Amino acid sequence: MFEGLDGTGKSTQMRKLAAVLREAGHKVIETREPGGTVTGEKIRKVALDSGTSGLAPLAEMALMFASRAQHIAEMIEPGLAAGAIVLCDRFTDSTEAYQGSGRHLGSEAVRELHRVLCGDLQPDLTLLMDSNPRASVNRARRRNQRASKSSSRGHDENRFEQETRSFFGRVREGYLAIAKREPGRVVIVDARGTPGQTHQKIVEVVSSKFALVGPSKRMHHAR
Numbered sequence: 001m002f003e004g005l006d007g008t009g010k011s012t013q014m015r016k017l018a019a020v021l022r023e024a025g026h027k028v029i030e031t032r033e034p035g036g037t038v039t040g041e042k043i044r045k046v047a048l049d050s051g052t053s054g055l056a057p058l059a060e061m062a063l064m065f066a067s068r069a070q071h072i073a074e075m076i077e078p079g080l081a082a083g084a085i086v087l088c089d090r091f092t093d094s095t096e097a098y099q100g101s102g103r104h105l106g107s108e109a110v111r112e113l114h115r116v117l118c119g120d121l122q123p124d125l126t127l128l129m130d131s132n133p134r135a136s137v138n139r140a141r142r143r144n145q146r147a148s149k150s151s152s153r154g155h156d157e158n159r160f161e162q163e164t165r166s167f168f169g170r171v172r173e174g175y176l177a178i179a180k181r182e183p184g185r186v187v188i189v190d191a192r193g194t195p196g197q198t199h200q201k202i203v204e205v206v207s208s209k210f211a212l213v214g215p216s217k218r219m220h221h222a223r
């Protein structure tokens with residue numbers, strides 16, 4: 001799983017890692033949340049569009065989990081069963097950081113919903129891309145504004161980018177607390193260097209955790 005604040009380069013790094021893994025002979029599935037399935041992408045539109053005004057924090061959390069439950073059923077579980085490595089841009093740590101910390105809903109609610117709705121499915125490895133919150137969020141804002149200007153259908157993905165600096169400060173703290181609680185699963189990657197430097201670090205982390213040759217499972221049920 002790739003986690004981190006908006007604009008830390010998660011999707012670029014995921015693509016680069018997928019290429020390395022494929023080169024080593026693995027079957028790789030690249031996906032993202034919210035989204036990853038047809039239904040999930042519809043949920044994504046509702047959750048991220050700045051036109052969705054007045055969304056209650058609990059409703060926002062429920063949407064993230066609705067997308068995730070569908071994603072697990074339709075994509076992640078079948079992918080793992082077929083022996084693929086599943087790389088996902090965001091998973092439940094995002095909900096814990098953004099809704100749990102950012103929106104003050106608390107970690108416990110998120111973890112409980114994860115147990116009920118996601119069968120407590122845990123990633124084998126989570127790469128937490130850490131960087132300067134202000135720089136990353138500004139980057140994401142610019143990118144999404146460009147994308148929404150070129151979109152003819154009036155959709156955008158700007159709802160979260162409009163949040164305050166203190167919101168993103170809480171999100172980052174939320175992430176760091178997860179990393180501290182689960183050091184065996186979450187590795188913090190310093191994402192302030194060039195994309196090439198960050199990629200190198202990620203390949204080192206992944207190689208030291210897994211044998212890169214030969215297919216194997218990348219997630220397991222904790223229950």
Ligand code: TYD
Pocket residue numbers: 004005006007008010011033034048064089090091092094095096098099140160161
């Ligand atoms: P993403 O497309 O990964 O944005 P970026 O590329 O800008 O990092 O994620 C979209 C937004 O959704 C992001 O602002 C974080 C938010 N989000 C949550 O608040 N909770 C969640 O559970 C997930 C998966 C995403």
